[in-house]
Amino acid sequence: MNQTTTAPTTIEPHKTAFNPPPKPQDAGEKPSPYPDRSIIAGLRLKFEQELFENVIPFWEKHSPDPVNGGYFNCLDRDGYVYETTKHVWLQARQVFMFSKLYRAVEQRTAWLEMARSGVSFLRRHARRVDGRVFFSLTVDGKPVSLQRKIFSECFYIMALAEYSRAADDQSCLIEAQEEFARVWKWAFDWRQVGRPVFEGETASQNLAVPMILLNLIEVLADGDTNEYRQEIDDCIRRMLLHVDYERKVVFENIAPDGSFINSCQGRHLNPGHAIEAGWFLQHWAQRLGREDISTNAIDMVRWSHDLGWDKEWGGLYYFLDYCCFSPSQLEWNMKLWWPHCEALYGHLLNYSITRSPEDWLRFMHTQTYAFSHFPDPAHGEWYGYLDRYGTATHRFKGGPYKGCFHVPRALWLCWTLLQRLEKGLS
Amino acid sequence: MNQTTTAPTTIEPHKTAFNPPPKPQDAGEKPSPYPDRSIIAGLRLKFEQELFENVIPFWEKHSPDPVNGGYFNCLDRDGYVYETTKHVWLQARQVFMFSKLYRAVEQRTAWLEMARSGVSFLRRHARRVDGRVFFSLTVDGKPVSLQRKIFSECFYIMALAEYSRAADDQSCLIEAQEEFARVWKWAFDWRQVGRPVFEGETASQNLAVPMILLNLIEVLADGDTNEYRQEIDDCIRRMLLHVDYERKVVFENIAPDGSFINSCQGRHLNPGHAIEAGWFLQHWAQRLGREDISTNAIDMVRWSHDLGWDKEWGGLYYFLDYCCFSPSQLEWNMKLWWPHCEALYGHLLNYSITRSPEDWLRFMHTQTYAFSHFPDPAHGEWYGYLDRYGTATHRFKGGPYKGCFHVPRALWLCWTLLQRLEKGLS
Numbered sequence: 132m133n134q135t136t137t138a139p140t141t142i143e144p145h146k147t148a149f150n151p152p153p154k155p156q157d158a159g160e161k162p163s164p165y166p167d168r169s170i171i172a173g174l175r176l177k178f179e180q181e182l183f184e185n186v187i188p189f190w191e192k193h194s195p196d197p198v199n200g201g202y203f204n205c206l207d208r209d210g211y212v213y214e215t216t217k218h219v220w221l222q223a224r225q226v227f228m229f230s231k232l233y234r235a236v237e238q239r240t241a242w243l244e245m246a247r248s249g250v251s252f253l254r255r256h257a258r259r260v261d262g263r264v265f266f267s268l269t270v271d272g273k274p275v276s277l278q279r280k281i282f283s284e285c286f287y288i289m290a291l292a293e294y295s296r297a298a299d300d301q302s303c304l305i306e307a308q309e310e311f312a313r314v315w316k317w318a319f320d321w322r323q324v325g326r327p328v329f330e331g332e333t334a335s336q337n338l339a340v341p342m343i344l345l346n347l348i349e350v351l352a353d354g355d356t357n358e359y360r361q362e363i364d365d366c367i368r369r370m371l372l373h374v375d376y377e378r379k380v381v382f383e384n385i386a387p388d389g390s391f392i393n394s395c396q397g398r399h400l401n402p403g404h405a406i407e408a409g410w411f412l413q414h415w416a417q418r419l420g421r422e423d424i425s426t427n428a429i430d431m432v433r434w435s436h437d438l439g440w441d442k443e444w445g446g447l448y449y450f451l452d453y454c455c456f457s458p459s460q461l462e463w464n465m466k467l468w469w470p471h472c473e474a475l476y477g478h479l480l481n482y483s484i485t486r487s488p489e490d491w492l493r494f495m496h497t498q499t500y501a502f503s504h505f506p507d508p509a510h511g512e513w514y515g516y517l518d519r520y521g522t523a524t525h526r527f528k529g530g531p532y533k534g535c536f537h538v539p540r541a542l543w544l545c546w547t548l549l550q551r552l553e554k555g556l557s
Numbered sequence: 558m559n560q561t562t563t564a565p566t567t568i569e570p571h572k573t574a575f576n577p578p579p580k581p582q583d584a585g586e587k588p589s590p591y592p593d594r595s596i597i598a599g600l601r602l603k604f605e606q607e608l609f610e611n612v613i614p615f616w617e618k619h620s621p622d623p624v625n626g627g628y629f630n631c632l633d634r635d636g637y638v639y640e641t642t643k644h645v646w647l648q649a650r651q652v653f654m655f656s657k658l659y660r661a662v663e664q665r666t667a668w669l670e671m672a673r674s675g676v677s678f679l680r681r682h683a684r685r686v687d688g689r690v691f692f693s694l695t696v697d698g699k700p701v702s703l704q705r706k707i708f709s710e711c712f713y714i715m716a717l718a719e720y721s722r723a724a725d726d727q728s729c730l731i732e733a734q735e736e737f738a739r740v741w742k743w744a745f746d747w748r749q750v751g752r753p754v755f756e757g758e759t760a761s762q763n764l765a766v767p768m769i770l771l772n773l774i775e776v777l778a779d780g781d782t783n784e785y786r787q788e789i790d791d792c793i794r795r796m797l798l799h800v801d802y803e804r805k806v807v808f809e810n811i812a813p814d815g816s817f818i819n820s821c822q823g824r825h826l827n828p829g830h831a832i833e834a835g836w837f838l839q840h841w842a843q844r845l846g847r848e849d850i851s852t853n854a855i856d857m858v859r860w861s862h863d864l865g866w867d868k869e870w871g872g873l874y875y876f877l878d879y880c881c882f883s884p885s886q887l888e889w890n891m892k893l894w895w896p897h898c899e900a901l902y903g904h905l906l907n908y909s910i911t912r913s914p915e916d917w918l919r920f921m922h923t924q925t926y927a928f929s930h931f932p933d934p935a936h937g938e939w940y941g942y943l944d945r946y947g948t949a950t951h952r953f954k955g956g957p958y959k960g961c962f963h964v965p966r967a968l969w970l971c972w973t974l975l976q977r978l979e980k981g982l983s
Contacts, residue, residue, distance in 0.1 A: 213882045214821045273757025331699025395640045456639045457951040461888035461942060464950055516887060524890055525883040
């Protein structure tokens with residue numbers, strides 16, 4: 132990595148322990164901007180406790196539906212079920228999360244059973260004969276709504292793929308692979324999922340599609356770089372079209388040739404999305420040994436954070452307009468949990484590669500903001516929605532778009548990476 | 558009206574002038590809660606100035622598209638066109654507004670010409686052969702998007718009907734009547750406009766549909782109570798199903814038999830909508846001489862205001878959940894311009910009927926909040942979106958859902974009614 136040339140050599144654990152305490156600061160001597168082992172260890176413990184004591188127990192306690200299987204995903208602050216509709220994105224993501232914990236953390240039977248209940252519910256109810264996956268279902272699985280998008284399908288595949296490895300269930304993997312083949316055909320032409328195209332529409336590409344697919348392949352191929360190589364390359368190529376190196380910005384919507392569209396749609400920035408896309412890309416850059424892509428991914432996270440951070444009140448804006456017009460979305464200035472979750476891991480991953488104090492500072496600012504605003508120690512899990520000033524606007528822990536996913540995924544990824552950093556093995 | 562039994566007798570203008578000044582307040586004597594003529598006259602002047610000096614000139618100056626006809630409706634604070642997409646709701650509503658001003662205020666050639674330009678653009682581009690009306694068009698009229706809803710059609714009809722009377726153009730009226738016949742068939746079964754219905758969906762009715770249709774008929778029939786009598790009765794019957802007399806609340810979504818649905822959808826409250834529905838209904842109650850419906854309409858406005866008003870920071874919430882869960886919409890606690898516009902006229906209309914000091918107070922609180930938060934004297938028109946605390950979150954004056962409609966319509970309606978109150982003729 133070109134960024135790693137300035138990184139310090141790895142400090143062996145025992146060396147730290149026997150090092151003399153640092154001298155008091157002399158005039159002209161700057162304090163080290165690098166975190167020492169005690170800082171890393173403290174953070175590792177903080178993420179560990181938050182994940183296993185505050186977040187996962189909330190979902191274990193309140194979400195299971197003992198009658199129909201699957202999960203209640205609309206949970207009030209204290210876990211009360213205020214709505215029984217089952218949103219497929221969140222059913223599937225919770226399956227993924229518990230399967231992942233079972234595989235990567237500890238083979239707890241309860242975690243596998245939690246995942247199994249969701250998979251079984253989804254396989255019984257979520258997918259239509261033609262392969263389309265519903266967006267929401269009644270408590271007992273009857274279809275409620277279907278989007279003219281492919282994301283329900285993507286999360287359905289993600290759930291089945293991760294569960295198949297946790298449970299060693301080949302039939303789930305085969306179904307996931309078959310569904311992926313369908314989704315890949317639909318992915319870049321949504322007319323095939325019923326979305327009409329009109330003459331006056333500006334031809335455009337949305338970052339969400341290739342980034343979600345790239346992350347999905349990571350789960351589906353379990354990190355194997357050969358299985359979906361052509362699709363991986365295509366997703367990466369498409370994602371990089373959104374990175375404008377001259378303007379130092381990641382556009383959410385671009386013309387098919389990558390050029391800038393001067394309209395609300397084209398100027399639209401979604402910093403959380405761009406940061407998430409950055410670390411999705413970085414995972415593949417590392418796997419493929421592609422230093423050039425790694426550099427791009429690092430920039431995507433940095434630029435999006437620096438542009439998206441609210442210098443007055445802190446936190447990441449939800450949306451911005453590149454030319455500083457008011458975004459038309461009413462919620463543009465709110466601070467949502469998930470962009471901060473993505474930023475936590477995005478910056479820590481960047482730091483693990485670059486060892487740059489700037490990346491460390493971005494991580495520290497994000498984690499300070501996130502931990503002082505989102506967690507609810509009284510009842511567990513995180514609040515999801517704050518106004519610009521940092522006050523929670525919504526009491527619930529689970530809703531149509533928030534479930535057991537972004538918080539535990541980010542905490543688990545950061546916790547894992549902090550363990551590696553702590554051991555000096557990154 | 559049963560409410561009018563407590564109304565004071567009309568005070569002739571000269572009597573006020575020669576009356577002795579009121580005595581200083583004695584202990585036990587309460588000040589009169591009724592506005593005197595000077596208060597009404599002051600308000601009349603304020604609404605008049607706001608409409609003709611601050612609001613209408615903004616649209617006259619910045620919105621016309623001299624090349625393609627129609628209007629730029631995405632206008633920044635100072636009128637700068639930040640997006641050229643033409644949103645049909647707003648094109649049509651601007652036609653309605655200028656036609657109305659031409660008919661009801663003054664036959665200014667410029668106003669009729671403004672309306673004509675919009676009508677001509679809409680008739681050329683907005684309607685498809687099958688009668689469906691697009692939601693948005695490019696600057697030169699190519700279709701961009703189509704909703705699986707009927708509201709573009711409704712506003713298209715409203716535009717043509719009002720313009721037909723302003724311009725004495727019979728062909729517009731005939732087209733409006735033909736389009737209405739189509740829309741009426743689609744209105745209560747959106748499968749006919751392409752919206753699928755799934756097995757698990759809760760059968761429900763939305764207040765928006767009958768209320769918009771009832772207001773549309775008011776424009777289309779130009780107040781004639783005979784022309785669409787069956788449709789009028791049907792809309793009124795459907796609207797009143799949303800009024801829960803026991804709970805004293807207007808639900809946005811109800812079961813087909815009018816019963817309460819205990820879900821986010823069923824608990825959803827939209828105070829601005831319910832207030833608007835109230836005055837739509839009151840207009841017909843007055844025309845039809847239906848005291849019972851008038852009482853219902855008065856209650857709809859009162860209950861919705863009292864439930865929707867933010868007692869801590871002022872202004873009307875955008876959405877609420879009847880059972881006090883957090884609404885799932887991110888923007889629920891924002892203060893939008895249009896509910897306040899509807900409330901201004903809703904309360905003044907109530908007061909003109911009831912002469913109740915409570916209705917007058919609701920009007921005064923709303924107008925104080927609205928005039929101290931929304932207008933922009935520097936550039937004209939009103940801001941559209943405030944956060945809970947009353948700070949503008951969006952700079953623009955026109956966007957995909959805000960144009961030349963709610964502000965001038967409310968100002969014109971209130972100004973007209975204040976003139977009547979001033980003359981003691983209400």
